[in-house]
Amino acid sequence: MNIYQHFRPEERDFIDQVLHWRNYVETQYTPKLTDFLDPREQHILKMLIGENGDVKYTLFGGSPGVERKRALVQPDYLTAVQGDFQICLYEIDYPKKFVTIEHRQVLGTLMSLGLKRGKFGDILTHDGQIQFFAAKEVSEYIQSNLQSIGRAGVKLVETSLSHALSSQELWEVNELTVSSLRLDTVISNIHHHSRQKSQTFIQQGLVKVNWTLIENPSFECQVGDMISVRGHGRVKIMSIEGRTKKEKWRIIAGKQK
DSSP: OOOOGGGGGGGGGHHHHHHHHHHHHHHHHHOOEEEOOOOHHHHHHHHHOOOSSSSEEEESSSSTTSOOOOEEEEEEOOOOOOOGGOOOEEEEOOOTTTTTOEEEHHHHHTTTTTOGGEEEEEEEEEEEEEEEEEGGGGGGHHHHHOOEETTEEEEEEEOGGGOOOOOOOOEEEEEESSOOOOOOOOHHHTTOOOHHHHHHHTTTTOEEEEEEOOTTTBBBOTTOOEEEETTEEEEEEEEEEETTSSSSSSEEEEEEO
């Protein structure tokens, strides 16, 4: 069986990486810790590692409810503990009375340090308080190089994971019946727009899937996909329940409140 046929062509490199991790753990009897994975990558890892066998996985992103998580792929006789995930939590100290810092500015600054997105977890914000998770192996580099965000001078304060802000994301779960899994069809059903309007959003560069700009209306959605339409929030494909008697698809989708 060709394992790649169940996934997208552009996901092939990640599939190979997961298979390599699994083989490494099987042959070396040693756990493998991954970078932070987005929901789609987590779904692929779950599919490839499976729930049974000599290799298992555990996911943890720093606190409950976060989106991006590191995976520990391990022999089935080992049990993961929190410290195995090597995650640091930083609070950003900045002059809140005079400056406003937004989520996108924090992410842009972190990415400008030259590190991969996988080295950072979720960015948490609440009433001007800002925190972010990072992989411990890059923590010293981040502390040495992140001194400003926008025009504001900042200071990073490492804090315990137990002091993480609660995730502010609330999802309204919907069960939908769609004629196809095309991106334009899914968007029109979730946001109650016409297909034509959804196609316009896509063609104008307003739609991202898994943080990547998608300009093809016929792009096929799959489990774990995070779909964002500028100005309309985000949608998460939680599960695909199969076909109805009329050959339509039943999907479970979470819409960000």
